[in-house]
Amino acid sequence: MLGKGERRNRAEQALAELRSVLGLALGAAQNRRTRAETRKRQLEFERAVYGMGLATAARDSALMASLADDPARRAVWQRVTAERDRNYAEWHESGLGAVRDVVAAEAVGPAGLPWEDWLGKVGRDPGASAPRLWRIGSARVEHAPPEHGFPLAVPLLDVGHLRLNSVADSRAAVDSIVESLLVRMLSTFVPGAIRVHLWDIGHLTGPLPRLHPLTAAGLMVVHDPTRLDDLLAGLAGHIRKVHAATLRHGAGSLRETCAAAGKRVEPWQVAVLFGNGERPADELYRELNRVARTGPDAGVHLILVDVPVAGNSPMETVTFVDGEHATSSMTGPGVVVRADAPAPAASVSRAASAIGEVVLSRRGRPRTFADLLPDTLCQESARDELRTPVGFHDGAPVEVVIGDATPHALVAGPSGSGKTNFLYAMLGGLAARYPPSELEMYLLDFKEGVSFAGLTPGRKDPSWLPQARLVGVNVNTDREFGLALLRFLAEELARRAEAAKRQEVTKLAELREADPDGHWPRIVAVIDEFQALFGGRDQITQQAASLLEDVARRGRSQGIHLVLASQDIAGIEAFWGKPAVYDQCTLRIAMPKAKRVLAEHNNASVTLPRWHAVLNHESGVAHGNEIAHIPDASSRGTFDALQRRLWEEQSSPVPRLFDGAHQPELLTAAAYANPTGPVLGQVIDVADQSACPRLDPVPGRNLAVLGTATADALSIMESAALSLARLHAPGTCDFSLWCPVASLHERVGRLAEVLTGLGHVVDLRTGEDIATLTEESAERPRFVFFYAVDAAHPWLEVKEPPLMRSGLDRLRSLLKNGPTAHVHTIGWWRGVGRLKDTLGFGGTDDVGAWVALDVQGQELNSIAAGQLVDWSPRPHRAVFFDRTTHARPQVVIPFDTSTAMDPS
Numbered sequence: 001m002l003g004k005g006e007r008r009n010r011a012e013q014a015l016a017e018l019r020s021v022l023g024l025a026l027g028a029a030q031n032r033r034t035r036a037e038t039r040k041r042q043l044e045f046e047r048a049v050y051g052m053g054l055a056t057a058a059r060d061s062a063l064m065a066s067l068a069d070d071p072a073r074r075a076v077w078q079r080v081t082a083e084r085d086r087n088y089a090e091w092h093e094s095g096l097g098a099v100r101d102v103v104a105a106e107a108v109g110p111a112g113l114p115w116e117d118w119l120g121k122v123g124r125d126p127g128a129s130a131p132r133l134w135r136i137g138s139a140r141v142e143h144a145p146p147e148h149g150f151p152l153a154v155p156l157l158d159v160g161h162l163r164l165n166s167v168a169d170s171r172a173a174v175d176s177i178v179e180s181l182l183v184r185m186l187s188t189f190v191p192g193a194i195r196v197h198l199w200d201i202g203h204l205t206g207p208l209p210r211l212h213p214l215t216a217a218g219l220m221v222v223h224d225p226t227r228l229d230d231l232l233a234g235l236a237g238h239i240r241k242v243h244a245a246t247l248r249h250g251a252g253s254l255r256e257t258c259a260a261a262g263k264r265v266e267p268w269q270v271a272v273l274f275g276n277g278e279r280p281a282d283e284l285y286r287e288l289n290r291v292a293r294t295g296p297d298a299g300v301h302l303i304l305v306d307v308p309v310a311g312n313s314p315m316e317t318v319t320f321v322d323g324e325h326a327t328s329s330m331t332g333p334g335v336v337v338r339a340d341a342p343a344p345a346a347s348v349s350r351a352a353s354a355i356g357e358v359v360l361s362r363r364g365r366p367r368t369f370a371d372l373l374p375d376t377l378c379q380e381s382a383r384d385e386l387r388t389p390v391g392f393h394d395g396a397p398v399e400v401v402i403g404d405a406t407p408h409a410l411v412a413g414p415s416g417s418g419k420t421n422f423l424y425a426m427l428g429g430l431a432a433r434y435p436p437s438e439l440e441m442y443l444l445d446f447k448e449g450v451s452f453a454g455l456t457p458g459r460k461d462p463s464w465l466p467q468a469r470l471v472g473v474n475v476n477t478d479r480e481f482g483l484a485l486l487r488f489l490a491e492e493l494a495r496r497a498e499a500a501k502r503q504e505v506t507k508l509a510e511l512r513e514a515d516p517d518g519h520w521p522r523i524v525a526v527i528d529e530f531q532a533l534f535g536g537r538d539q540i541t542q543q544a545a546s547l548l549e550d551v552a553r554r555g556r557s558q559g560i561h562l563v564l565a566s567q568d569i570a571g572i573e574a575f576w577g578k579p580a581v582y583d584q585c586t587l588r589i590a591m592p593k594a595k596r597v598l599a600e601h602n603n604a605s606v607t608l609p610r611w612h613a614v615l616n617h618e619s620g621v622a623h624g625n626e627i628a629h630i631p632d633a634s635s636r637g638t639f640d641a642l643q644r645r646l647w648e649e650q651s652s653p654v655p656r657l658f659d660g661a662h663q664p665e666l667l668t669a670a671a672y673a674n675p676t677g678p679v680l681g682q683v684i685d686v687a688d689q690s691a692c693p694r695l696d697p698v699p700g701r702n703l704a705v706l707g708t709a710t711a712d713a714l715s716i717m718e719s720a721a722l723s724l725a726r727l728h729a730p731g732t733c734d735f736s737l738w739c740p741v742a743s744l745h746e747r748v749g750r751l752a753e754v755l756t757g758l759g760h761v762v763d764l765r766t767g768e769d770i771a772t773l774t775e776e777s778a779e780r781p782r783f784v785f786f787y788a789v790d791a792a793h794p795w796l797e798v799k800e801p802p803l804m805r806s807g808l809d810r811l812r813s814l815l816k817n818g819p820t821a822h823v824h825t826i827g828w829w830r831g832v833g834r835l836k837d838t839l840g841f842g843g844t845d846d847v848g849a850w851v852a853l854d855v856q857g858q859e860l861n862s863i864a865a866g867q868l869v870d871w872s873p874r875p876h877r878a879v880f881f882d883r884t885t886h887a888r889p890q891v892v893i894p895f896d897t898s899t900a901m902d903p904s
């Protein structure tokens with residue numbers, strides 16, 4: 001048994017052992033902890049040092065001082081600096097040279113060389129492809145000596161964008177990077193290959209003043225600080241346009257394809273945006289990111305200064321840390337980037353001016369109407385389309401295409417903006433390419449004036465445009481003529497559709513192939529100031545709107561093309577709710593300041609210089625814009641000289657001229673040369689036709705002239721009499737000329753003389769003997785021309801005993817029974833009421849045809865066989881209705897009879 005003391009000893013021993021073991025364990029833990037803490041401190045230190053960069057850390061005196069009494073940190077510092085020195089030695093050995101070589105190889109010419117080597121020389125590279133790198137400054141590993149610096153270059157054109165983040169006093173360095181980068185690009189390529197857009201949230205004219213000489217040539221556009229949206233929309237439009245063109249070209253780079261074909265290459269668009277570090281509003285920010293994402297493939301590039309963007313587009317970033325030093329995404333931390341010193345201001349300005357001048361002189365090289373014409377005239381086939389240059393952009397021709405995809409054109413511009421001149425340029429270009437067998441033109445001008453009249457033979461110039469078939473001028477009051485043209489086109493359309501159906505084809509090109517001997521030219525119908533067609537709230541407007549819609553819809557495939565020009569597209573009420581005509585006019589041409597002709601947000605016409613036009617084959621959406629200078633096509637020696645050449649070389653029938661301001665001469669009317677009845681006036685129609693009712697021996701074949709417009713009434717009476725005198729050989733008919741009005745006797749007497757001179761027998765009465773008229777005579781045709789019938793009523797109403805029959809009774813009997821015996825009365829009443837007085841109750845049927853002058857439409861309804869007559873009188877126009885042949889009244893122009901009435 002152990003004693004008590006022994007037990008205590010053992011216990012104390014065990015306790016001591018336990019304490020010692022515990023003490024050991026605790027000590028080890030303490031040590032481990034101390035070590036871990038030291039390690040942690042070292043790692044944090046290492047991270048901080050890497051974070052700030054070794055060079056900065058070395059400059060941090062507090063940090064360096066802390067190393068003295070902290071061996072653990074000191075060890076870290078020694079290790080990382082040793083590691084750095086080892087790495088740097090390696091990089092200096094092989095990397096530095098490699099970087100310099102790459103930049104030298106890829107940033108060639110002005111893209112990389114010092115400005116002394118190139119500034120002021122105009123670039124020659126046509127821009128089929130771009131250098132892969134562009135120098136923006138120099139860089140150096142933080143602690144490396146200056147001679148170990150290397151050039152810093154970024155990829156840009158066709159690759160991505162550049163973003164610059166500034167600090168308070170780095171603006172000069174930022175501007176220097178931007179300016180020298182732009183000058184490098186502008187000096188690399190032929191002037192015009194780079195377009196610069198400048199937007200500065202803070203200024204209207206501020207940044208990059210030395211580049212401003214570029215603005216005069218349009219190579220740089222300074223955008224409104226409040227309209228970033230317009231700028232982005234313009235860039236987005238450009239991107240869509242290039243993508244569309246790339247699709248058309250199929251595979252391969254558009255730039256290279258175009259350059260190889262000697263065609264115009266779309267210039268790169270470089271947009272420099274100076275922001276204030278704040279994110280633009282949501283919509284703008286989205287649009288900016290869209291442009292950033294999709295721009296590079298379309299040659300659209302951004303240089304963003306303090307403008308935040310999303311990180312999902314190809315972009316290099318330079319971030320300034322102080323006024324002069326920056327880091328870059330190309331080189332990472334630990335490499336200091338500095339901007340190159342800017343080139344002297346005066347040299348930059350001079351270089352910019354020189355570049356601008358090349359563009360101006362190239363553009364300004366007199367491009368004339370003659371430059372629109374091909375070497376040999378009229379050699380093209382219109383089978384698939386019509387195509388001609390109409391103007392120039394930077395010296396390259398800009399074309400208009402009219403075909404299945406762009407069947408119709410809408411041309412708009414305020415008065416004096418050059419619409420008519422544009423039409424001449426286009427028609428001239430087309431006429432010079434397509435012979436009359438391939439192209440026919442119908443030209444209508446609702447403006448006052450004679451703009452297209454020169455296309456037909458005139459007194460001074462006997463030539464005409466061989467492709468012109470019809471020219472209508474001064475038709476502003478004769479909207480019926482416009483309607484007639486549309487009807488004509490609709491009929492031609494139906495004829496072509498019918499032929500196509502017979503041949504089992506659908507398009508003009510196929511029809512031409514199926515029927516090679518047929519005459520299937522493309523038809524271009526130009527209607528200038530076409531809105532005049534819709535100038536009233538009447539049947540003409542309604543009919544014109546629906547005919548135009550029909551022609552626009554169906555003309556596309558049948559080679560019938562409309563060119564509609566107007567000062568103000570917006571004002572055409574008749575089209576509201578009828579967008580088909582607009583929709584079909586996929587070719588839009590906007591003259592400077594034209595409104596509404598392009599798509600809603602496409603404002604390209606607003607800033608258009610004089611004598612330029614926006615041509616847009618994409619229904620006016622912005623990406624379809626092509627801007628062209630239109631040469632003068634309307635002065636002497638331009639279109640007229642071409643017309644003369646064409647007229648001498650191409651045989652073609654004379655086009656018809658319809659001049660609404662000109663009364664046609666009876667002697668020149670086709671119907672007068674070969675009459676089939678009394679010729680009353682010229683019908684307003686596409687074909688040269690006259691109103692010429694037949695006077696068959698059947699009831700009702702009398703004719704009334706109605707109204708007080710004396711000159712026109714006399715002209716109608718004379719035209720009728722003279723044409724009947726030509727229709728019937730002398731001695732085969734008789735004429736009665738009765739006129740109760742003294743002031744007209746001289747004129748009626750002259751007609752009697754002319755008829756007598758032609759060998760006819762004339763019964764001329766000017767007094768009361770009119771009342772003793774004979775009712776009929778059946779021996780041979782007799783034509784009674786009864787002037788101002790109502791003025792003879794006092795005589796006619798006298799009743800004679802014993803039968804108490806009056807002259808009026810005999811006249812009524814003459815009208816009723818005469819025609820069947822070939823006695824026809826052509827009477828003039830000075831109003832509808834007066835005609836009815838003469839005819840009496842139930843006599844209306846005895847006058848089967850009438851011509852009304854200054855009589856309102858509603859007065860005529862009662863004698864128009866149930867027709868509603870839509871007619872408002874106007875000078876020198878009449879409305880003619882023959883109930884036996886007409887569905888609706890026809891507007892006619894009374895002839896000028898002066899020459900025909902001249903007995904000499």
Ligand SMILES: Nc1ncnc2c1ncn2[C@@H]1O[C@H](COP(=O)(O)OP(=O)(O)OP(=O)(O)O)[C@@H](O)[C@H]1O
Nearest residue numbers: 414415416417418419420421422611630631632634
């Ligand atoms: N591209 C051009 N170059 C030189 N002169 C031009 C050009 N375009 C038009 N002009 C001249 O400007 C004037 C007006 O042009 P034009 O008659 O074509 O305008 P418009 O828009 O048709 O005007 P309006 O509707 O009033 O007739 C004419 O004297 C014409 O010769």
